Amino acid sequence: MMTKLLGAAAACAMIATPALAQEKPGKDWNFGDGVTDERWSLISTEYGMCDAGLMQSPIDLATAKARGNVELDVNFGDAPGTVALGEEKVQVDFAPGYGMNSGGKDFNLIQVHFHTPAEHAIDGERQPLVAHFVHATDEGELGVLGVLYEVGDGNDALDTLVAAVNMGDGTSVTVDTEGMLPDDLDVYRYMGSLTTPPCSEGVNWHVVAEPVEASAEQIAAIRAALGGDTARSIQPTGNRLVVAPE
Numbered sequence: 098m099m100t101k102l103l104g105a106a107a108a109c110a111m112i113a114t115p116a117l118a119q120e121k122p123g124k125d126w127n128f129g130d131g132v133t134d135e136r137w138s139l140i141s142t143e144y145g146m147c148d149a150g151l152m153q154s155p156i157d158l159a160t161a162k163a164r165g166n167v168e169l170d171v172n173f174g175d176a177p178g179t180v181a182l183g184e185e186k187v188q189v190d191f192a193p194g195y196g197m198n199s200g201g202k203d204f205n206l207i208q209v210h211f212h213t214p215a216e217h218a219i220d221g222e223r224q225p226l227v228a229h230f231v232h233a234t235d236e237g238e239l240g241v242l243g244v245l246y247e248v249g250d251g252n253d254a255l256d257t258l259v260a261a262v263n264m265g266d267g268t269s270v271t272v273d274t275e276g277m278l279p280d281d282l283d284v285y286r287y288m289g290s291l292t293t294p295p296c297s298e299g300v301n302w303h304v305v306a307e308p309v310e311a312s313a314e315q316i317a318a319i320r321a322a323l324g325g326d327t328a329r330s331i332q333p334t335g336n337r338l339v340v341a342p343e
């Protein structure tokens with residue numbers, strides 16, 4: 098009975114502050130092996146969309162049937178932020194000032210967090226790490242820029258970020274967000290969802306096609322802070338329009 102009451106309390110907290118607050122203390126769900134259906138809807142009725150939704154994320158981007166160059170302008174730079182750690186969570190919350198424009202809409206950068214391995218796959222393959230730069234418009238519409246990392250040379254911006262993560266929750270850090278991006282910002286674009294409960298839909302997904310190099314040590318450090326695998330299983334693309342870069 099106590100477990101059930103705690104679950105209800107957590108769900109209420111989520112209604113009060115939707116979308117971005119899903120990983121607050123009291124988190125009652127976990128990532129699985131990244132392949133098996135997580136069935137998060139069985140944990141709480143608030144998570145029904147995770148299993149009933151038809152526009153869920155992540156997907157295999159190789160299911161894209163359209164090609165086109167999405168108009169995307171990214172305004173990134175040295176962003177002051179605060180490390181926010183939790184169960185299966187490595188995140189930096191940013192002060193306002195940076196963002197992106199996609200399809201004529203301005204999205205403000207709110208935070209960046211990580212998953213190991215990457216959540217979106219391309220032809221069944223997942224890179225070992227992804228950064229999700231979470232944005233919202235002034236009206237609250239969510240937009241995510243996903244940046245994939247492959248094993249190679251170390252990334253200087255990640256060095257600074259990993260050092261701050263190792264100092265613990267609440268550490269202040271200025272992240273060279275531009276340094277975390279590849280030169281070429283051609284993206285896969287589609288409408289999807291949060292990849293964590295409550296799996297809310299209406300998220301404008303942009304996944305950059307060109308991976309960025311990160312060292313095996315950097316990837317291992319972030320994975321250790323996350324506590325292991327933190328990728329949701331691949332969701333059906335269904336009838337959605339997925340645009341791949343030309």
Ligand SMILES: [Zn+2]
Binds near residue numbers: 211212229
């Ligand atoms: Zn994410």
